Structures are given as structure tokens and as C-alpha cells.
Amino acid sequence: MVELEAKSISKAYFLAHENRCIVAVQKLDFTLHVGEFVSIVGPSGCGKSTLLRLFAGFETPNSGSVFHRGDAVLSPHHSRSFIPQDSGLFAWLSIEENVMLPLHCSTLSYDQKREKALLCMEKTGIASFAKAYPRELSGGMKQRAALSRALAMESQLILMDEPFSALDEVSREVIDEAMQHFFSENRMSVVLVTHSIREALLLSDRVVIMQGLPGRISDVIIPRTPKEKRHKSAEIETLYKQIVERLKSHV
Amino acid sequence: MLKSTAWALGGFGAFLLCWWLFGLSVEAVRHIPFPMPKDVLMRVYLLFQGESIYDTSLFSHFMMSLKRWMIAYCIATFCGIVLGVLCGFFEKAYKVGLHVSTVLQMMPGLAWIPFAMILFGIGERATLFMIAMSAFPPIFIHTASALRSISPQTFLMAKMMNLSSRRLFFTIIMPSIALSLLTGLRLGLAIGWRVLIAAEMVVGSSVGLGYTIIQSRWSLDFEVAFISIGLICLVGIVAEKWVFGVLEQKVAKRVGNG
Numbered sequence: 443m444v445e446l447e448a449k450s451i452s453k454a455y456f457l458a459h460e461n462r463c464i465v466a467v468q469k470l471d472f473t474l475h476v477g478e479f480v481s482i483v484g485p486s487g488c489g490k491s492t493l494l495r496l497f498a499g500f501e502t503p504n505s506g507s508v509f510h511r512g513d514a515v516l517s518p519h520h521s522r523s524f525i526p527q528d529s530g531l532f533a534w535l536s537i538e539e540n541v542m543l544p545l546h547c548s549t550l551s552y553d554q555k556r557e558k559a560l561l562c563m564e565k566t567g568i569a570s571f572a573k574a575y576p577r578e579l580s581g582g583m584k585q586r587a588a589l590s591r592a593l594a595m596e597s598q599l600i601l602m603d604e605p606f607s608a609l610d611e612v613s614r615e616v617i618d619e620a621m622q623h624f625f626s627e628n629r630m631s632v633v634l635v636t637h638s639i640r641e642a643l644l645l646s647d648r649v650v651i652m653q654g655l656p657g658r659i660s661d662v663i664i665p666r667t668p669k670e671k672r673h674k675s676a677e678i679e680t681l682y683k684q685i686v687e688r689l690k691s692h693v
Numbered sequence: 694m695l696k697s698t699a700w701a702l703g704g705f706g707a708f709l710l711c712w713w714l715f716g717l718s719v720e721a722v723r724h725i726p727f728p729m730p731k732d733v734l735m736r737v738y739l740l741f742q743g744e745s746i747y748d749t750s751l752f753s754h755f756m757m758s759l760k761r762w763m764i765a766y767c768i769a770t771f772c773g774i775v776l777g778v779l780c781g782f783f784e785k786a787y788k789v790g791l792h793v794s795t796v797l798q799m800m801p802g803l804a805w806i807p808f809a810m811i812l813f814g815i816g817e818r819a820t821l822f823m824i825a826m827s828a829f830p831p832i833f834i835h836t837a838s839a840l841r842s843i844s845p846q847t848f849l850m851a852k853m854m855n856l857s858s859r860r861l862f863f864t865i866i867m868p869s870i871a872l873s874l875l876t877g878l879r880l881g882l883a884i885g886w887r888v889l890i891a892a893e894m895v896v897g898s899s900v901g902l903g904y905t906i907i908q909s910r911w912s913l914d915f916e917v918a919f920i921s922i923g924l925i926c927l928v929g930i931v932a933e934k935w936v937f938g939v940l941e942q943k944v945a946k947r948v949g950n951g
Contacts, residue, residue, distance in 0.1 A: 499853075520855045522853070524853060530850050534948040546856065591854075
């Protein structure tokens with residue numbers, strides 16, 4: 443079953459100060475299946491984030507269409523959870539309040555909402571920071587909180603834009619592992635935009651390589667090694683070198 | 694606590710000393726009596742004992758000014774926030790509103806006198822009009838600009854979370870603009886207070902701190918003028934330090950900037 447489908451989408455921006463247009467994404471086709479984890483890598487400015495925002499409905503394509511489970515994506519919707527680079531938490535709300543936010547549209551009582559939010563925070567391991575404010579948490583913790591909120595939204599599609607770019611290598615590895623476990627357990631479909639090729643290879647079912655400008659998919663890599671064995675896999679090392687070489691040729 | 698009290702008393706003593714020395718210098722140069730700290734403090738005591746200023750007690754003058762200030766400030770706040778929110782959400786209204794409010798902001802408070810007199814004649818309503826017109830622009834501009842500066846992503850995130858308009862306004866928008874709005878309210882209050890005194894001097898009725906100051910020109914009762922000026926400063930300090938200072942600290946801490 444198809445979770446997300448983009449058909450020949452293009453997005454251009456007009457740069458007023460330079461009086462010219464740049465094509466961030468050009469006639470791009472993309473398909474994500476239910477429960478699949480796809481990473482998008484590519485040089486800076488190749489249109490990765492734009493593509494993710496188009497998937498989330500945060501931007502509308504100039505041509506072509508995006509479909510989520512058969513419905514056209516025209517604006518943001520709670521069935522698609524977009525986690526921006528800065529985690530998108532509201533600074534004046536505690537982690538618990540942030541996670542509870544999407545639950546307010548439901549018919550649950552306040553206590554039920556709190557209970558559900560706590561459950562979501564437990565799943566991502568930040569329940570003990572429920573009363574903390576985003577400014578009091580590390581980058582990784584904020585991303586976990588954003589994930590909890592996505593879980594509270596009960597979105598089956600998670601779109602993450604370089605969520606762990608500010609983290610050190612070790613913290614990133616720990617969170618990656620937790621994330622992998624978490625997504626496969628909840629059978630969520632994920633699109634991850636990342637600069638880390640290794641992270642993409644360790645977590646993904648498919649790695650999409652983009653090149654710009656104009657932004658388009660230049661290659662798709664499918665690691666064959668099972669995810670739990672990828673840490674010490676020779677295939678991953680080979681694919682890593684292969685992707686680096688390809689990206690170098692695009693820069 | 695003891696230390697800060699000692700500093701405050703020391704500061705007050707130094708102020709009285711400077712005042713006294715300045716008074717002596719003025720008397721020596723200009724050969725006219727200058728209201729000295731001792732005389733003014735004695736007069737304050739008498740006023741508290743029930744002595745009236747121009748047939749009205751000091752308390753009544755003070756309360757009348759406060760009342761005018763508060764009524765006009767509430768009108769300015771209501772109009773400033775409502776129109777600010779409206780212009781903050783609509784691009785064209787913002788452009789028009791910003792031009793109009795910039796012009797209004799450039800108008801000195803006393804320049805409203807002819808308009809006030811034409812519209813309301815001499816009296817209470819003219820004073821309120823002048824204060825409200827002067828306090829309105831900073832409140833309006835800060836509200837509208839703060840709304841315009843909220844990242845579009847914030848609204849998209851809110852839409853993604855399916856937030857109701859009410860929750861969006863009170864949980865997301867209000868905290869986003871709180872600090873800027875507070876700055877506008879603070880400026881509006883200060884400008885309103887300054888214009889109030891000026892308006893009472895010119896178009897006010899026969900009660901109010903401004904009236905007592907302007908009357909001292911004819912009665913040469915400068916002690917009363919000094920007491921009124923002292924009260925004006927006191928209100929300014931209370932509003933600035935104990936009301937807005939505390940409020941700003943709390944809001945900054947709450948919205949994550951403190």
C-alpha cells in the first residue's frame with residue numbers, strides 16, 4: 443500500500459533581490475510505501491527540505507501533485523507529522539503541554555489527554571522531563587519531545603528535516619537506535635532528510651540521493667543487509683563510499 | 694533587605710542635599726525664593742492634614758488625574774489591540790494602518806488640542822481624547838508588528854495539529870506577541886501620562902495634577918507644583934518598576950526569553 447506519492451512535482455522560488463527564479467524541485471516523482479523508512483541525502487541547497495515541506499503540505503507545488511494515502515496534499519494535516527530542524531516545540535509550553543497540544547481537538551477529557559501524552563512521552567523516553575520547558579532540554583531531547591507529539595497526533599507518516607544535525611556523533615547514534623526501534627514497532631512510514639550518509643544507510647529501507655539545482659532524484663540506493671546487522675556491515679561501507687563519490691560529482 | 698533600605702535612604706538623603714544646594718544657588722543668582730526640601734515636606738504634611746489646593750484636596754487632584762489616565766488608556770489599549778490584531782492578520786490593512794499610526798505617532802500630544810476642542814469642546818472628553826490618541830500608536834504598532842513577525846511556520850504547525858482558532862490565539866499567538874505587546878503598552882502608558890498632565894494644563898477642568906501645576910504660574914505657589922511633580926514622578930516609577938518591570942520579567946520567563 444502506498445503511503446505517499448509525488449507525481450512530477452516542481453517548485454520554484456522567486457528571488458526578489460536577484461530578480462530571478464530558482465527551481466528547487468523539478469518534475470520529481472517519489473513513492474513511499476506504508477511502514478517504509480526512506481532517507482533523502484544530497485548537497486546543501488539541492489531541495490531536500492523543500493521536498494519534505496511539499497510532502498507535509500507546508501508548501502504547494504507549482505506543478506504536479508502530492509498524494510497521501512490517495513488524498514491530495516493541499517495543506518498541513520494531522521495525519522502527516524512534520525518535524526522541523528528546530529523541533530517546532532513552543533518555548534512557552536512545557537514538554538507535556540507541547541505533546542498535549544494536538545490532543546485538544548479530540549473529545550477526550552483533560553485527564554485522558556494527559557494520560558495519553560504521558561504514554562507517548564514514555565515511548566520516546568522523555569516522560570521524566572514532562573514538566574521541563576524546551577529551553578531546558580538538549581537538542582536530542584527536544585527531538586524526542588517532537589516525536590512524542592507526532593505520536594500523540596497518531597500520524598502514520600513522519601517527515602523529519604535534519605532532526606539530529608546539532609547532535610554529537612555518540613548522542614546521534616543512541617537516538618538513531620531508539621528511533622529505529624520506535625518506528626518499526628509502531629509501523630510508521632518515515633521520510634528523513636539528513637546530511638549524514640551513515641545515518642541514512644543505517645536507518646533506511648531506501649536512500650534517495652538528490653542533486654541540485656534544479657533539485658531532482660539522481661539515484662536510489664537500497665541496502666540489502668538487515669537493519670540490525672548494518673553497524674558492522676561491509677555492504678554499508680561500500681555503499682557509503684559509493685554515495686560520497688556520487689555526491690562529490692554533484693557538488 | 695536592610696542593605697537595600699539603607700541604600701534607598703542614602704539615595705533619598707543625597708537627593709534632598711542636591712535639591713537644597715541647587716535651591717541655594719538659584720536663590721543666590723536669581724534673588725527669588727526657591728521651594729526648599731523642608732518647606733515642601735512641611736507642605737506635604739499639611740496637605741495630608743486636609744489642607745486643600747485650589748478648593749480641592751491633593752488626593753482628589755491625584756485621583757482625578759489617575760482616573761482620566763486609566764479611562765483613556767483603556768480606550769487606547771482596546772483600540773490598539775483590536776486594530777493591531779486586525780492589521781496584523783491582513784497585509785493591506787497593515788500597510789494602511791502602519792502609515793496612519795506612524796503619522797499619529799509623530800504628532801506631539803499637545804498638537805491634538807485643536808482637534809480635541811473642535812470635536813469635544815473644552816473639558817473632560819477633550820482630555821481623554823488627547824491621551825487616548827497619544828497612547829494608541831505605540832500599542833497598535835507593537836501589536837501589529839509582533840503579529841506580522843510570527844513565523845508562517847508557526848501557523849502551519851498549528852494547522853497541522855488541528856488547533857481551534859481560540860486555542861491558536863490564546864496558546865500560540867498571544868505568547869508569541871506578549872513581550873512586544875507589553876513594550877507597546879508600556880510606551881502607551883508613559884506617553885499617556887505625559888500628555889495627561891499637559892492636557893490638564895490646557896483643556897482640563899479645574900481638578901488634576903496638571904491643573905495644579907499650571908495654576909502655580911498665577912498663584913506663585915511653587916511648593917504645590919513641586920509636590921505635583923513629585924507625585925507624577927512617583928506614578929511613573931510605580932508603573933515602570935513595579936508594574937511593567939515585574940510583568941515583563943514574568944512574561945519573558947514564561948515565553949522563554951528570560
